[in-house]
Amino acid sequence: MPIVIDHLSHTYFDGGMGSLSAVEDLSLTIHEGKFLAIMGHTGCGKTTLVQHLNGLLLPSSGRVLVDGLDTTDKKQRSTIRSLVGMVFQYPEYQLFADTVKEDIAFGPRNMKLSIEEVNLRVSRAMAMVGLSYDSFADKSPFELSGGEKRRAALAGILAMEPKYLVLDEPMAGLDPQGRRQILQMLEELRQSTGCAIIMVSHSMEDVARHADRILVMKAGKQMYLDTPQSVFAHAEELSKMNLSLPAACRVAALLRQKGVDVPLDICTREDLEAYLMGRLKP
Amino acid sequence: MIEFRNVHFQYEGEDAPALQGIDLVVPDGSFLAIVGHNGSGKSTLSKHINGLLLPTEGQVLVDGLDTKEEKNLLSIRQQVGMVFQNPDNQLVTTIVEEDVAFGPENLGVAPKEIRRRVDDALQKVGMSAYAGSAAHKLSGGQKQRVAIAGMLAMEPKILVLDEATAMLDSQGRQELLQTVYDLHQRNGMTVVMITQYMEEAVMADRLVVMSGGKLVMDGTPVDVFSRGKELCDLGLDVPEIVRIRDDLIESGICLPNFILTDSQLAEALCPLL
Amino acid sequence: MDITLGQFIPGNSCIHRLDPRTKIWLMLAYILMVFLVKSMVLFVLPLVYVLLALKLGHIHLSYFFKAIKPIRVLLVFMFLLNLFVTPGETVLFSWRFIVVTREGLRQALFISLRLVLLMTGASLMTLTTSPIALTDGLERMLSPLKAIHFPAHELAMMMTIALRFIPTLMEEADKIKKAQLARGADFESGNLIARAKAMIPILIPLFVSAFRRADELAMAMESRCYHGGEGRTKLHQLRFTRGDLWAALVTAAFLLVIILVQALVPGLV
Known part of the structure; x- marks a missing residue:
C-alpha cells in the first residue's frame, strides 16, 4: 500500500496576526519502492510537506494515509513513524549517545523490539552504510569524521527498517566521493529491500539520473509532478523559478536558443550524448 | 599578496599533520579556487591566511606581514575578509546594518565613515533593502551576502570563502557566486574560494587541488580538469560539462579541449549540428 | 515558537528614537511607580502610562497579550496563592477549608496587576529598542564602573x-x-x-x-578584528535629544502624582 496525500493543506498561524499557507491543496500518491524527488525553493513548502509523511505535522485540512493509517490517529503514530524513516538535513547533528551502536539502537529500541533483533538491525544498518562494526560500534559518535558521522546518523534511521525513507538534502556539505557513496547506498537499499526513497534535493544531475518522478513545488502548490524527462522539458519555466537544471538540460536549452532542434526530453548526460552521437555520427 | 612558505601545521592531539609543506603564492587581483576531499586540509589552509591558525613550521605572509607577529594580526585581518560555511554562525548582531558595522567598529572607524561604508557594502552585495531587517529571518544566501558586506565594510583587499556556498540552496548559491564574481571583476578583489563543487571552481583563473595536507595539482581549471582520472582517485570529480566534453571527444567528435561551461559547449556544438 | 520578550520590532516612532539609556532609566522609574502604588484606583496611572507608551511606540495591542502569555501559569498561581494564603478578617466567601478574605482578594489582585504591568513594560522596552542599542545603553551606563574592573x-x-x-x-x-x-x-x-x-x-x-x-x-x-572593547567605535552614537527630555519630564510627572496622592489621600481604596 502507498502513502496517499489527499488534498493536504497546512497553515501556520502567526501569533494571531495572520496566517501563512505553507502547503495548499496538494494531492500525491507515493508508491512503494519508487524514488520520488522533491524540488523547490527554500520556503516553497517542501519541508512542511515531508514532515506530514510521518505525522510530525498534521494537516490543517485534507488527509495523509500511510499504508491506510491516518497520521492524525494518535494510536497509529508509532507504527507510522516506524514505517516512514526520516533523515533531516545534517542528521549528524542529532547524534547523542555514548557509542555509535547505542545511537543507532535508539530507533529500534523505541520500537520495542527484542534485544537480539535490535542488535541484528544495528549491525545490518552499519554494514549498509559502510561502517565496519568492529572498528566503529564502540566508538563515540563525536570522534568520527564528518562523512562517517553522516553515515552513522543515516544508519540510525535505516536500523528502523522503514518502508519509506524520507531524506532532506542528504548529500549537503559532502565532497564528491561522499555524495557518490550516499547515492549508491540509497540505490542498493532500494534494490535489496524495496524501500521507497523520497528525497528533497538541489542536486539536479543526481535527481535526473535516479528519480522515477519529480515533484516541483512553488509557493506551497504542486507545479509539476512527472518523470525527470517531462519535468526538465519545462526548462524555461524552471529557470524562471530560479531552479537550476542538470548540465545536459542546460546545454540542450542553449542549443535550442541557437535554433538547433534538440528534443525536449533530454535530461541526463547519457541522453545528450546519445542524441549528439546520433546527429554527428550517423 | 598572500605567501605560504613551507607551511606545516598539526592540530593538537592529532597524529597526522593537517598541512605538510605548503608553498603557495597568491598575487593581488587573482581568483584562486581550492578543492579537495573532506579532511584534505583546505579549510585549515584558509584559516592560516588571516592568522586564525598559525603554522607550526614555516611562514604565512600577507602583503609581507607575518601572521606569527601578534602586532600584525589586526592589519592582516582588516585586509583579509573571511566568509565561513554556516551562515548562522558568523552574524554577530540581530540587525543587518549593525552586523555589517561590526568590523569597522572594531577597527575604531569614525561613526560617519562607518555609516558610509555600511551603506556602500550593503549596496555592493544587493542587500540595501534589508539594512533594518532581523538577520535570523533572512534566507541562507542573503545571510551569506550580509556576511560578505560585513567584510567589505572593513575595506579588505582579499576575500576568502571557506565553503561559503555549502549550506545554500541553488538560488542562494547563484546569488553568492555572482556577488563574488562581480567584486572580483569590478573592484579587482583578490578571491580565494574553497569549495566542494567542481562547477564553482570553473569560475576561478587558477585551481589548486589538495589532498592529505599537500598541494597535489596547481593550474588553470582547464589544465586541472583535463586530469579527470586523477581527480576521481582523489575523491573528487570533474564538472558534468567536462565529462560530456570528454565523452564526445573520445567518441571522435572534434571539440576544443578548453570547454568548461555549458555556453562554451553549446557554442562549439552549434556549428557541427 | 515565538517569544515576545527580547524580540525587537524595527520602527521609527518617538519611543523607538529615545536614547536607550533614557529608556532604561524610565523603565526603572516605571518599576518604582508600579511598586509605589498601594491603592487599586491609582493603578490607573501606571496603566495609562504604559498604554500611552504602547500607543506612541506604534505597538499593536496584541503584543501586549503575547507578552502576558509566557507568564500566564505563574500569574494564575500567584493569584491563587495570594488569594488563599493571605491572612485577613473580612471573610467574603468560605466553603469547607477554602476561605477567601477581602484582604486576600486585594493582595491577589495587586500581585497579578503588578506582574502584568511589569511584563508589559519590559516587553515594550525590548519591542522598541534594538538589542544592540539596549546593550550599548547598558554598556555606557555601566562604563564608569570599568574603573573598578567591572567588565561592562x-x-x-x-x-x-x-x-x-x-x-x-x-x-x-x-x-x-x-x-x-x-x-x-x-x-x-x-x-x-x-x-x-x-x-x-x-x-x-x-x-x-x-x-x-x-x-x-x-x-x-x-x-572581523574583534579585540575587546578597547578602541571600538559605534555606528549609532548615543545622544540625548529633546525627546528624551520630554519623556523624562512626563515620567517624572506621573511618578510625582503617584507619590503625592499616596501621601495626601491616605484612605484610597
Whole structure:
C-alpha cells in the first residue's frame, strides 16, 4: 500500500496576526519502492510537506494515509513513524549517545523490539552504510569524521527498517566521493529491500539520473509532478523559478536558443550524448 | 599578496599533520579556487591566511606581514575578509546594518565613515533593502551576502570563502557566486574560494587541488580538469560539462579541449549540428 | 515558537528614537511607580502610562497579550496563592477549608496587576529598542564602573550575542526534537524521571551544537578584528535629544502624582 496525500493543506498561524499557507491543496500518491524527488525553493513548502509523511505535522485540512493509517490517529503514530524513516538535513547533528551502536539502537529500541533483533538491525544498518562494526560500534559518535558521522546518523534511521525513507538534502556539505557513496547506498537499499526513497534535493544531475518522478513545488502548490524527462522539458519555466537544471538540460536549452532542434526530453548526460552521437555520427 | 612558505601545521592531539609543506603564492587581483576531499586540509589552509591558525613550521605572509607577529594580526585581518560555511554562525548582531558595522567598529572607524561604508557594502552585495531587517529571518544566501558586506565594510583587499556556498540552496548559491564574481571583476578583489563543487571552481583563473595536507595539482581549471582520472582517485570529480566534453571527444567528435561551461559547449556544438 | 520578550520590532516612532539609556532609566522609574502604588484606583496611572507608551511606540495591542502569555501559569498561581494564603478578617466567601478574605482578594489582585504591568513594560522596552542599542545603553551606563574592573563591555557583548542566538537555538531545538520524534522518541508518557531522561537525546545535540556555534562565532568575530572593547567605535552614537527630555519630564510627572496622592489621600481604596 502507498502513502496517499489527499488534498493536504497546512497553515501556520502567526501569533494571531495572520496566517501563512505553507502547503495548499496538494494531492500525491507515493508508491512503494519508487524514488520520488522533491524540488523547490527554500520556503516553497517542501519541508512542511515531508514532515506530514510521518505525522510530525498534521494537516490543517485534507488527509495523509500511510499504508491506510491516518497520521492524525494518535494510536497509529508509532507504527507510522516506524514505517516512514526520516533523515533531516545534517542528521549528524542529532547524534547523542555514548557509542555509535547505542545511537543507532535508539530507533529500534523505541520500537520495542527484542534485544537480539535490535542488535541484528544495528549491525545490518552499519554494514549498509559502510561502517565496519568492529572498528566503529564502540566508538563515540563525536570522534568520527564528518562523512562517517553522516553515515552513522543515516544508519540510525535505516536500523528502523522503514518502508519509506524520507531524506532532506542528504548529500549537503559532502565532497564528491561522499555524495557518490550516499547515492549508491540509497540505490542498493532500494534494490535489496524495496524501500521507497523520497528525497528533497538541489542536486539536479543526481535527481535526473535516479528519480522515477519529480515533484516541483512553488509557493506551497504542486507545479509539476512527472518523470525527470517531462519535468526538465519545462526548462524555461524552471529557470524562471530560479531552479537550476542538470548540465545536459542546460546545454540542450542553449542549443535550442541557437535554433538547433534538440528534443525536449533530454535530461541526463547519457541522453545528450546519445542524441549528439546520433546527429554527428550517423 | 598572500605567501605560504613551507607551511606545516598539526592540530593538537592529532597524529597526522593537517598541512605538510605548503608553498603557495597568491598575487593581488587573482581568483584562486581550492578543492579537495573532506579532511584534505583546505579549510585549515584558509584559516592560516588571516592568522586564525598559525603554522607550526614555516611562514604565512600577507602583503609581507607575518601572521606569527601578534602586532600584525589586526592589519592582516582588516585586509583579509573571511566568509565561513554556516551562515548562522558568523552574524554577530540581530540587525543587518549593525552586523555589517561590526568590523569597522572594531577597527575604531569614525561613526560617519562607518555609516558610509555600511551603506556602500550593503549596496555592493544587493542587500540595501534589508539594512533594518532581523538577520535570523533572512534566507541562507542573503545571510551569506550580509556576511560578505560585513567584510567589505572593513575595506579588505582579499576575500576568502571557506565553503561559503555549502549550506545554500541553488538560488542562494547563484546569488553568492555572482556577488563574488562581480567584486572580483569590478573592484579587482583578490578571491580565494574553497569549495566542494567542481562547477564553482570553473569560475576561478587558477585551481589548486589538495589532498592529505599537500598541494597535489596547481593550474588553470582547464589544465586541472583535463586530469579527470586523477581527480576521481582523489575523491573528487570533474564538472558534468567536462565529462560530456570528454565523452564526445573520445567518441571522435572534434571539440576544443578548453570547454568548461555549458555556453562554451553549446557554442562549439552549434556549428557541427 | 515565538517569544515576545527580547524580540525587537524595527520602527521609527518617538519611543523607538529615545536614547536607550533614557529608556532604561524610565523603565526603572516605571518599576518604582508600579511598586509605589498601594491603592487599586491609582493603578490607573501606571496603566495609562504604559498604554500611552504602547500607543506612541506604534505597538499593536496584541503584543501586549503575547507578552502576558509566557507568564500566564505563574500569574494564575500567584493569584491563587495570594488569594488563599493571605491572612485577613473580612471573610467574603468560605466553603469547607477554602476561605477567601477581602484582604486576600486585594493582595491577589495587586500581585497579578503588578506582574502584568511589569511584563508589559519590559516587553515594550525590548519591542522598541534594538538589542544592540539596549546593550550599548547598558554598556555606557555601566562604563564608569570599568574603573573598578567591572567588565561592562564584555557583559554587553554577551547580551548581544545571546539575543542574536535565541531564535537560532530555538529553531534548532525544534528541529532536533522532530528528528528524535521521527526515531520514535516519546516525550509525553511516563513519570517525571522517565520524561527527564527522554530529554537527553535533545539536550546533548543541542549543547554540542551550541558549543560548535560558539567556536565558529568566535572565529568569525576574530576574523572581523574583534579585540575587546578597547578602541571600538559605534555606528549609532548615543545622544540625548529633546525627546528624551520630554519623556523624562512626563515620567517624572506621573511618578510625582503617584507619590503625592499616596501621601495626601491616605484612605484610597
